[in-house]
Amino acid sequence: MNIEAIRAIYMFEMARFFRTYRQSLLAPVISTSLYFVVFGAAIGSQINQVEGVAYGAFIVPGLIMLSVMTQSTSNASFGIYFPKFTGSIYELLSAPVNFLEATVGYVGAAATKSLIIGLIILATSFAFVDVSIAHPLAMVAFLLLTCLSFALLGFIIGIWAGNFEQLQLIPMLIITPLVFLGGSFYSTTMLPPFWQAVTLLNPVHYLISGFRWAFYEQADVPVGISLLAIAAFTGACLAAIAWIFRTGWRIRS
Amino acid sequence: MAPIVRVNDLRKRYASGFEALKGVTLDIEEGEILALLGPNGAGKTTLISTVCGITTPTAGTVTVGGHDIQRDYRAARSLIGLVPQELSLEAFETVMNAVRFSRGLFGKPRNDALIEDLLKQLGLFDKKDSKIMALSGGMKRRVLIAKALAHEPRVLFLDEPTAGVDVELRKDMWKVVDNLRKTGVTIILTTHYIEEAEAMADRVAVIDKGQIMLVQDKAELMRHMGRKQLRIHLAEPVAEVPFALADYQLDLATDGASLIYTYDTRAERTGITALLNELQRAGLQMRDIETQESSLEEIFVGLVKGDAA
Structure with missing residues (x-):
């Protein structure tokens, strides 16, 4: 195991994050605050409660998930796409590094970044609404798993992408809609039965539901299923990455 | 002493069907400077990329220091440093961090004293905290060399080290290479500038259309072929x-x-x-x-x- 390589990749990627801390940290805090102002204060005041939780507080888990998922994906995809774009990936390919080490380094750093962002948003939300966390350990576990699995997805996207447009395509066209439609800002029980059934096809729905359960013990789907869904998603991403490195798909000719 | 790099009947056919290497066999002795000379598209870069692990060979074997580059890739790659043709660098990073990263990537524990020494040798020390994008082309090339040497490799591949570099800097680069040779590093450089091979190499290998046309001691080559x-x-x-x-x-x-x-x-x-x-x-x-x-x-x-x- 090339521990030094993992450390080097991880530190290098984290340095990129801290170099652009204004963009990396301030932007999610500002956009989250805006969500609280719009959904919490303006619209939320017109909505009584959702499943016994004040609307402003109800959206906190969804908001964190929204940021964490998009940040994990974009950080990890950028982290591996950028060396491909500049050509500096030659170094990784010629180094005594296997797929697991490279993945741990890049994905670990991307997941750490989005975890930091998630925790900052959580801290910010305490300033706006009354948040309670019923199962702190489960909350952290869900948060970690989400950071990790979406960073894995981002890593795959970064390897696949041939240009900047493709790099943005999946997060924009797939992840953001899935998060919005997965019940980040509403309980799916509010939907008509047909749309409730459709939502069950949305993998993100299970994560948001599980995460919200950790806060308010209120979930759209049983928490066990949520855990299973995220485990399956993580497993699928890992299998895809293992295949990519074995075949050299898109990175090694 | 066994050659430090042994390339045996190496073939590479790209997915496009283009056969870049058509059975290359080449031994490189420890401590020598070998110039790989050939026109554009001859297969120089493919040969280097394959030895370094960036390109997967279609057939044939390569050993570096006795280690097979595929079966025993960790040991083989640890011995190799690669300076690519393009100035492929992370623009926003500082010189020091970029070189430190390279050392770590090759599994070596952090050693700033060694890296600072390396930067001094390459005339980069006063730039160590500069961002790479602020450097001139010649300086960037030196950063690439520093990165390639950061893990103390025994074999250094220089792919077109002076391509697009003006005459002054080219002479400068020759000096750098000459100093490297004194440290005992084996150097393989590709070039299509004959004068470069003439100025630096101990031996010359001529490659054309994916085949080695000739490998010979430079002086002997000039004497015999001249x-x-x-x-x-x-x-x-x-x-x-x-x-x-x-x-x-x-x-x-x-x-x-x-x-x-x-x-x-x-x-x-x-x-x-x-x-x-x-x-x-x-x-x-x-x-x-x-x-x-x-x-x-x-x-x-x-x-x-x-x-x-």
């Missing part, structure tokens, strides 16, 4: 080459004052003695004679052209 010219300055200009000397295929200089005889130094008889005797017999007075050796460039063009014919 054609020499004997220029005979005449006391009195002549209008044409005397008929008696027709066998020697002499060229007459435009002013008619000198005769030029081209001969092959590999030939058993160069014909010089006989020519000089003939000249005397023809009654031509010689004022001076001089010989000129052909450059590696001429040898090279001869080889590549000969292949096309």
Whole structure:
């Protein structure tokens, strides 16, 4: 195991994050605050409660998930796409590094970044609404798993992408809609039965539901299923990455 | 001593069907500077990329320090440093961090003293905290060399180290390479500048269309392959080459004052003695004679052209 390589990749990627801390940290805090102002204060005041939780507080888990998922994906995809774009990936390919080490380094750093962002948003939300966390350990576990699995997805996207447009395509066209439609800002029980059934096809729905359960013990789907869904998603991403490195798909000719 | 790099019947066919390497066999001795010379598209970069692990070979084997580059890739790659042709660097990182990253990537524990020493050797020390994007092209090339050397490799591949670099910097780079040689690093450099191979290499391998055309000690190559010219300055200009000397295929200089005889130094008889005797017999007075050796460039063009014919 090339521990030094993992450390080097991880530190290098984290340095990129801290170099652009204004963009990396301030932007999610500002956009989250805006969500609280719009959904919490303006619209939320017109909505009584959702499943016994004040609307402003109800959206906190969804908001964190929204940021964490998009940040994990974009950080990890950028982290591996950028060396491909500049050509500096030659170094990784010629180094005594296997797929697991490279993945741990890049994905670990991307997941750490989005975890930091998630925790900052959580801290910010305490300033706006009354948040309670019923199962702190489960909350952290869900948060970690989400950071990790979406960073894995981002890593795959970064390897696949041939240009900047493709790099943005999946997060924009797939992840953001899935998060919005997965019940980040509403309980799916509010939907008509047909749309409730459709939502069950949305993998993100299970994560948001599980995460919200950790806060308010209120979930759209049983928490066990949520855990299973995220485990399956993580497993699928890992299998895809293992295949990519074995075949050299898109990175090694 | 066993060669440090052994390339055996290496073949590479890209997905497009293009066969970039058609069975390359090459041994590289420890401590030498080998120039891999060839026109654009000859397979130089593919050969280097395959040895370094960036490209997967279609067939054939490569060992570095006795380690197979595929089966035992960790050990093999740890011995290799690669300086790519393109200035591929993370623009926003500082020189120090970029070089530190390279060392870690190759599994070596952090050693800032060693890296600072390396930067000093390469004349980069005062730039160590500069962002890479603020550096000139020549400096960026040095950063790439520093990155390649950060894990103390025993073999260094320099892919076109002076491509697009002005004359001044090129000479500078030669000095850098010369210093590296003194540290015992084996250096393989690709180039299509003959003068570069001539200035730096111990041995020259000529590659064309995916095949090694020739591998030879540089001096020997020049001695054996070289054609020499004997220029005979005449006391009195002549209008044409005397008929008696027709066998020697002499060229007459435009002013008619000198005769030029081209001969092959590999030939058993160069014909010089006989020519000089003939000249005397023809009654031509010689004022001076001089010989000129052909450059590696001429040898090279001869080889590549000969292949096309």
